[in-house]
Amino acid sequence: MPNSEGSLEKCTDQLVRCMNIREGENFAIVGDDSTAYIMTALEASAKAAGADARFYNVSDESKYGSRPFTDIPKEIAEVVEAAAVTFFAVEKIATPEVDELPTFRKKVSPLAKKNGRYGFLPGLNEAVLKKAFNVDYDAVRDFTLKTGERFKRLKSAIVTTMNGTCAEFEFDDADEKFHWMVSTGEIKNPGDYANTIPAYLTTHPVSASGKWIVDAVYQPLTTLEQYKKDPKALLAELRRNPITLRINDVNGVSRITDAVCDNPEIQAFARKKIFETDENSNRIGEFAVGTNIEVKGLSGVNILDECVGGIVRIGHGYGYPATGGNYYKSNIHADALIQRATMLDTENNDIILLDGRF
Template sequence: MRSEYAHGARNAVRACLNVGANDRVAVIKDKGRLAIAEAIEEEARAAGAEVRSWQMEDLIPRPAREFPRRLAEEILAFEPSVSYFIGEGLEGELAFRQPMLELLRGRLRCRHGHMIGIDHQLMLEGMAGDYEEIYSVTRRVWEVARQASKIEVATRLGTELTATFSPSRRWVPCDGRYWEQGQWGNLPEGETFTAPLSVDGVLVGEELGDHFAPKYGLLPEPISIRVRDSRVVSVELSSRPELVREVEAYFGQHPNSNRVGEFAIGTNTGLRKIVGNFLQDEKFPGVHVAFGDPYGSATGADWSCPSHVDVLASQADVWVDGRKVMEAGRFQL
């Protein structure tokens, strides 16, 4: 194993998914993340598990716009109890990842580590964190958030949002501990999220998720998205009109692509800065809001969407039912 990834791989295998000798571990990876995948595979074998892996480029051209039947059949035959996706998220590849997750989480009930966009820096930072602390902080924030009827968010960049919540929709604690079958999370971990009832105001984001993250990283200028009754009504970024058009096209691809589907609070207190990789940055203490699919199987939302893009507002002030729980990205619990 490359020693620089040893700590992160150990967390991914032992702390997060509790892999042991009775497990069969399926790893789906791409060629750009082979060293990271191999470190995780080696750690899983050291834990006593049987491991099998598949490289995407051996099975389908990238970007992968479907989930190959051959891959599904081979995974079903292997009958894994644990799975990892370790790769880049290219534009259009939700068409690969969504059926993959339905197979791994839904049909096979795997404990799943979803490491989309993982890279060298994230393995040394977010994945090498103190996962006992991440678990503890996430649980405390989840206990507060899940009782909320209204959350207000403000940032120095201009975010001013009010979100309301329904008790019929569940808050999900992404605490980094997925030890029961069917549980999963985006690693590195540390957030709690739900599908809000309504969101209104202005969201000023420093970074976008999905394929925008690897393409643009940290935006040179924050993007301003005005939301009314959970729908995008305008997108503004004066210095990058081409990016505005791209974001507007994303929001226009499906009737629910411009609808707020997720409201989340980052809880990884070990992170010191945002780095331009959304997989880690969404866990930075702050707020992110996603437009598109609300992860209905987890949150209880009764609608769906083939797209999902997050927008990050870090260094946030957050009030839960009038109680200030975060100031400039620092929890006040």
């Protein structure tokens, strides 16, 4: 079993491996001041592997202007479109006037995938990197691939927790409209893209209904300053005051119809994200399960916690192209994580997860 801490160099070397960086490849590394230390180390690891790597720091106002960006900077757009591989990790910035998700972050992806491979890690910091990549990567990959085959046959499931979650899901086991994406963190071919932290399984459910008690992480809350500074404070707050999401069929579409929390500030915040972003922001666009069985415990950082083995999440807002969930538009995709879930395959009466364990 790997140690809980590894050197930064070891972890960026592992990241280079996940992205299959090859000698001579044009590798664009796009970050900001919040990730500069890691990006500089990644640049060195990639150069050691023979890549033509360069770090672009978008916090440089003399080159790119001030943030939040109302559009992707011209140089970044050109660099990303030309690169064989892009890695992108910047601080999530949103003000009441400008949210960089639609104006900047979402615009990087299609450019990066146009001619190359694309890896991304929103919310990245050194602690997350070390916890995520100081693992037996081959063991995590093999377990994820094996478990993915099991999930691809899944037709329906009930997810419950001792905290009160009880939700039913139907899945496309015929792989006709919706698909399971098995994310091991690897990107190998042009057009491939992934959260490069291993690993998870994700799909767009055919339908969802019931009660979802968010007692781990609600991703939009991670953008708030108090939780950026202390992610574990978010875990503590949602343990005390989880968010209850009610999911119902509304004219053939699975939507969140209510959001309740004993913390009035969190309740108001969640309701605004869910019901006021746009007409599709309350749609259920994702169901996913983390499969990194070597990472223990939660950090409060969404990008890592969603990969922890046995952590189950739904996402509201837009769905992903790889799962067939991109048939409608929304300006938000927000993850809602629960912990210690039990998941029952109702077609075969098989327990897939028991109290958060495979």
